[in-house]
Amino acid sequence: MAIQIPSRLLFIDGEWREPVLKKRIPIINPATEEIIGDIPAATAEDVELAVAAARRALSRNKGKDWASASGAVRAKYLRAIAAKITERKSELAKLEAIDCGKPLDEAAWDVDDVAGCFEYYADLAEGLDAKQKAHVSLPMETFKSYVLKEPIGVVGLITPWNYPLLMATWKVAPALAAGCTAILKPSELASTTCLELAEVCRDVGLPPGVLNILTGLGPEAGAPLASHPNVDKIAFTGSTATGSRIMASAAQMVKPVSLELGGKSPIIVFQDVDLDKAAEWTAFGCFWTNGQICSATSRLIVHESIAKEFLARLVKWTKNIKISDPFEEGCRLGPVVSGGQYKKVLKLISTAKNEGATILCGGGRPEHLKKGFFVEPTIITDVTTSMQIWREEVFGPVLCVKTFGTEEEALELANDTQYGLGSAVISNDLERCDRVSKALQAGIVWINCSQPCFCQAPWGGNKRSGFGRELGEWGLDNYLSVKQVTQYVSNEPWGWYRSPSKL
Secondary structure (H helix, E strand, O other): OOOOOOOOOEEEOOEEEOOOOOOEEEEEEOOOOEEEEEEEOOOHHHHHHHHHHHHHHHHHHHHOOOOOOOHHHHHHHHHHHHHHHHHOHHHHHHHHHHHHOOOHHHHHHHHHHHHHHHHHHHHHHHHHHHHOOEEEOOOOOOEEEEEEEEEOOEEEEEOOOOOHHHHHHHHHHHHHHHOOEEEEEOOOOOOHHHHHHHHHHHHHOOOOOOEEEOOOOHHHHHHHHHOOOOOOEEEEEOOHHHHHHHHHHHHOOOOOEEEEOOOOOEEEEOOOOOHHHHHHHHHHHHHHHHHOOOOOOOEEEEEOOOHHHHHHHHHHHHHOOOEOOOOOOOOOEOOOOOHHHHHHHHHHHHHHHHOOOEEEEOOOOOOOOOOOOOOOOEEEEOOOOOOHHHHOOOOOOEEEEEEEOOHHHHHHHHHOOOEEOOOEEEOOOHHHHHHHHHHOOOOOOEEOOOOOOOOOOOEOOEEOOEEOOEOHHHHHHOOEEEEEEEEEOOOOOOOOOOOHHHO
């Protein structure tokens, strides 16, 4: 299928602009390993221009054009963006699939979620107006107090390649709803749909500088954005190592950050389950999005009494997954995003085997695919808790397995990790599910499923999976500053000091 990749520039101050240093980065189709286009490569010079544009947009007309405009005004633009995204759904889904390798059906689902997220935050933007001047109850009648919620200011949004447009939207939509102005820096491995978001913003007449989009390498564009003194907050989704560097950079200026980082999430399968239902959710929880999900439930903890039969079923489900070019009908697993990621995933599988683990199925390149960064969905057993494959995030279609005998043992295995993003429990005993949900040390718990995500519900992790919550009302709060306003309403003098007039 011939997909035309639009040739775009950087999006700064409402206009397409060539990078100051005129650099570009090739786009590689992960299914064919062919160069199919290129994107502009921003550097610190372009970051300066984008931050200045965002600052101007924030204060234009004393903020009345955007930051202090009513939420209803901003909602109008968010709804227009949602409508234009829906109108271009087919094209955007194809660009997403060819750029990052996810199956076309998944990419189309993502585009629906993008439009839904903009619509949701349009509603919340309108709701902000009614929440302003929220009354604060005080113990003294001589004072009255209320709260204002105001945009934090200029925000830097740095996003990953596994859900290129959707992860950008998780940040852009609430930031704009709050009245912030923003600079979006998507991953250089998958930026094409984010550049199309810029074209959408132009089409709907978003005021210049409200959203600026800079594509480029992390060290050359992301780092200068994260450390810029005129950026008031950084919101980042990506690796724990990069998140740590961003946090250190922001600390120099006491700049707030929200971080959604890596994960090594558990899925606990108890002995009372329907084996096929549990097997499908287990496969979906790890192999969806080609296994490249920060919340992937990639550590299976299964009750020892059903382990043998359950794994046999799981292998059948896994071998039935269609691995192909993302554009083939029925594709359910495409390539990982890049050659570097392909080598990393295979090396982690090889290390596990060398450490004594058993590759139950998968473990290499599918025989029928000679090109592309394809990795078979892989299940690894005979794993110890000290093995790299059990402890480190793979970010590929790799599931490792341990068994348990008691609920306490299952929870100990589940929580023995430096991460705390997602988790899942599968059991027909709902009281048990409730107990386990409370005991799991994670920001998200799924019961009898894995990976469902709704823009109305909070998303984020604990421990080294980061802090702060995206989505829902919590996502909007990420970009709002709370101001207390308290007034003395009595006609009587305060009376703490002796009045000079009475001396």
